[in-house]
Amino acid sequence: MRPDYLVLRSLVKVFGTGENTFTAVDNVNVEVQEGELVTLLGPSGCGKTTTLRMISGFEIPTSGEIFIDGEDVSTTPPNQRPTTMVFQNYALFPHLTVFENIAYGLKIRRDSKENIRKTAEKIMLLVGLEGLAERSPAQLSGGQQQRVSLARSLVMEPKVLLLDEPLSNLDAKLRVSTRLEIRKLQQRVGITSVYVTHDQEEAMTLSDRVVIMHQGKIMQIGTPQAIYAKPANRFVADFIGKANFLEGRIGSLASRNEIVLDIMGQKFQVLVQPDSFSEGARVLLVVRPESVNLEPKKPDTLTGTVQEAVYLGSQMVYEVDVAKNIITVEVANPQEHLVFKAGEEVTISFQGKSLHILPYEEAH
Ligand SMILES: Nc1ncnc2c1ncn2[C@@H]1O[C@H](COP(=O)(O)OP(=O)(O)OP(=O)(O)O)[C@@H](O)[C@H]1O
Ligand SMILES: [Mg+2]
Structure with missing residues (x-):
């Protein structure tokens, strides 16, 4: 297990120019171990999504570096990074079936028909979508749509899975059961994951370690237990529990x-x-x-x-x-x-x- 599978080194993101600059991410340093699920947790506007977008390549850091499995990907375009992202609003193609949505990335990659079918079927079984292959997204519940979204990301076998508030469109009860599903799935697949949420209960139940952010800065990194028992400062103590x-x-x-x-x-x-x-x-x-x-x-x-x-x-x-x-x-x-x-x-x-x-x- 590589202790430094994903490395964020001195990451900074400044938006705007001239007098209207805003530092959204301010010198963020994180090392994520292979197979670990790390959550970025903090109040709205603290820089979680911006950090995730820099890992995925949708946002270019103002300064700092990103390494994945030893490789510097700081300037690699998003479609060439070994990452996939699961979004809050699923972003499924409405005119494609469940199967086609899941197979989409493999098709773009020009995998063989046979390989696409096998891989997609394996993933559908894994996330509990068997029997729903021919449905369109509109014929699925919110929880099922989120599973399609997750399957579509996993099917690409990324080195790092990125999830940005993937449960916030689900009702409270479904959120709780789906987060347990995600955790079990992540452990079964053993995929290195960065999960963004502003819900502390979600972060505490899902994560190996939690990164607490506030105004673009990291306040503390630690296991849920350590952060609860030994908060680093007043902000963390107040925010967690x-x-x-x-x-x-x-x-x-x-x-x-x-x-x-x-x-x-x-x-x-x-x-x-x-x-x-x-x-x-x-x-x-x-x-x-x-x-x-x-x-x-x-x-x-x-x-x-x-x-x-x-x-x-x-x-x-x-x-x-x-x-x-x-x-x-x-x-x-x-x-x-x-x-x-x-x-x-x-x-x-x-x-x-x-x-x-x-x-x-x-x-x-
Ligand atoms: N393209 C942009 N231009 C200017 N400012 C931006 C841009 N994107 C984000 N910001 C600002 O950067 C800060 C961090 O935004 P970010 O989306 O990372 O927050 P977040 O922690 O994900 O919040 P939320 O929980 O609300 O999703 C916010 O103040 C936001 O307004
Ligand atoms: Mg966000």
Whole structure:
């Protein structure tokens, strides 16, 4: 397995000229391993599609390089790159059948009739389109159309498969089942893939690794678990999952990898990377809602007042006012005797191991 199968090196894309320039992609560096599925995730306008279009060759980088399987493809025209792209709107030919749509690229490539038939049939079976070969796209559901689109890309056996929000035209339920299908298919075929989405749940469930982008820049690259547990900055912590931010200061260095935080006048022991913060440093404590414990109020503890209590079946969601900080708390499988009501005073504590500390940063 090549660790550097797809390499984006110092990629920059500036649109416009003169005073009206806009940097859509700002020094992006990514290495994708062979067979890996990497997602570009970030809010609208952060440069995901532009990055993908540079990989496919539809957009020429202002500067930087792109390598695929060791070859510099930075200036290779799109039709000569070993990539294919799956789009959000499928872009199927309406007057061609499913089979003809899938076979189209092979036909252009002048494969033999026999080879085209065999390859297309194999792919149709793979993506679950058997029996639909003679239908026209208009006679298919949205999910089936997206499968044709995927099949049409896979049939070309690209080195890198590019997918730009391929599920956003499907309804919520179909989106969830189709993303699982895509993931299974991608693993079965073992194809190196770059997947663009602004849906964090989609990215988390699909990806080997996620690239978080913001304003053209990479904020963090990592596995979904690493990004959730150890967000690199406030933007990532806020964008991935829900997070409470508490300001604090590092107290004394209690032991090699433990520090004492002084938050809202209360001292907390927290596990962190050794040496990553100096004594007295101003920091943000990232607390996930499921890492907060609530109990009936006890003396000499950190206490707060429940502002809102919402029962969602599998969990209770609370908003707790702790010295004017509103903290969101999620309790899984709530026990009836431990459900708190609005107005109740509670003792609040944090599960030390799941806390994460960042250098202090203002809210956006
Ligand atoms: N051809 C262009 N000319 C000028 N600006 C452009 C051009 N293409 C994209 N941009 C700008 O570059 C920025 C990044 O666009 P891009 O399409 O890459 O965003 P995105 O992350 O894919 O967003 P979305 O989630 O909305 O699809 C945006 O501000 C966009 O307006
Ligand atoms: Mg886009």
